[in-house]
Amino acid sequence: MSLRSPLSQARGLGSAKDGVNHWWMQRLTAIALIPLSLWFVFSIARYHLADYPTMILWLHNPYVAIALVLYFTALFYHSALGVQVVIEDYVAGEALKLGSIVLMKLAHFALAAASIFAVLKIAFGA
Amino acid sequence: MSAKPSAKTVVSRPLSPFMLGQYYRFQISSFLSITHRVTGVGLALGTLFIAIWVMSAVAGPEAYARFAWFARSPIGLILLLGWSWALLFHLCNGIRHLVWDVGYAFDKKSVDAGGIIVVAASVVLTAALWATAYLLPSV
Numbered sequence: 001m002s003l004r005s006p007l008s009q010a011r012g013l014g015s016a017k018d019g020v021n022h023w024w025m026q027r028l029t030a031i032a033l034i035p036l037s038l039w040f041v042f043s044i045a046r047y048h049l050a051d052y053p054t055m056i057l058w059l060h061n062p063y064v065a066i067a068l069v070l071y072f073t074a075l076f077y078h079s080a081l082g083v084q085v086v087i088e089d090y091v092a093g094e095a096l097k098l099g100s101i102v103l104m105k106l107a108h109f110a111l112a113a114a115s116i117f118a119v120l121k122i123a124f125g126a
Numbered sequence: 127m128s129a130k131p132s133a134k135t136v137v138s139r140p141l142s143p144f145m146l147g148q149y150y151r152f153q154i155s156s157f158l159s160i161t162h163r164v165t166g167v168g169l170a171l172g173t174l175f176i177a178i179w180v181m182s183a184v185a186g187p188e189a190y191a192r193f194a195w196f197a198r199s200p201i202g203l204i205l206l207l208g209w210s211w212a213l214l215f216h217l218c219n220g221i222r223h224l225v226w227d228v229g230y231a232f233d234k235k236s237v238d239a240g241g242i243i244v245v246a247a248s249v250v251l252t253a254a255l256w257a258t259a260y261l262l263p264s265v
Contacts, residue, residue, distance in 0.1 A: 046262065
């Protein structure tokens with residue numbers, strides 16, 4: 001027997017009022033990040049001592065630019081979802097909790113936009 | 127008139143994330159669970175460095191040189207190595223979570239064995255990626 005109302009059960013959104021969206025997007029971005037992260041760590045290990053022109057030439061490669069845009073999209077999305085759970089678990093008080101989540105999400109959006117814009121500017125640049 | 131329980135009595139109880147080690151016997155499952163969280167938060171902070179890296183590249187050679195100077199300093203290299211291990215651990219343990227999500231390897235024996243495999247794999251992968259990057263002809 002369920003203690004939930006029939007309407008609540010039909011909506012299927014649970015106590016977080018979000019359904020399985022958070023859980024599902026965390027898994028989806030995790031799967032995307034498996035190949036992208038392995039490639040990114042290897043690339044950083046390979047290019048971290050490279051000089052400026054070599055780095056720019058690497059970022060000019062369209063495959064590198066596309067992979068970085070995909071990586072940053074999945075990375076910042078996954079990071080925002082993960083930190084949200086940590087805040088929900090450890091920050092006491094609804095106002096502080098909500099405020100922290102809003103600031104954290106906006107910071108993630110800003111960093112994602114700046115990083116993707118930077119990659120595209122170099123990729124499209126002369 | 128009975129006094130309300132003071133804040134002190136509440137605080138003196140062992141609280142959730144600080145049970146490990148002091149009140150609970152060591153278990154690899156809970157240890158890797160909190161390590162997954164700690165590396166996750168660390169990697170979230172690490173995205174700041176990734177953003178600064180690519181923004182300094184777009185800002186020009188001088189800005190990039192300043193970032194590269196820090197990234198190649200002893201502190202920068204330790205952070206880089208720590209970041210790569212944290213990422214590869216989070217990746218390997220994340221795969222362990224995905225395996226559980228589809229309903230496999232969730233008995234106690236498999237959970238413990240999987241934990242040891244994940245720790246070993248993260249160290250081997252970190253060493254292998256860096257070794258390959260350095261052994262290939264330089265860029």
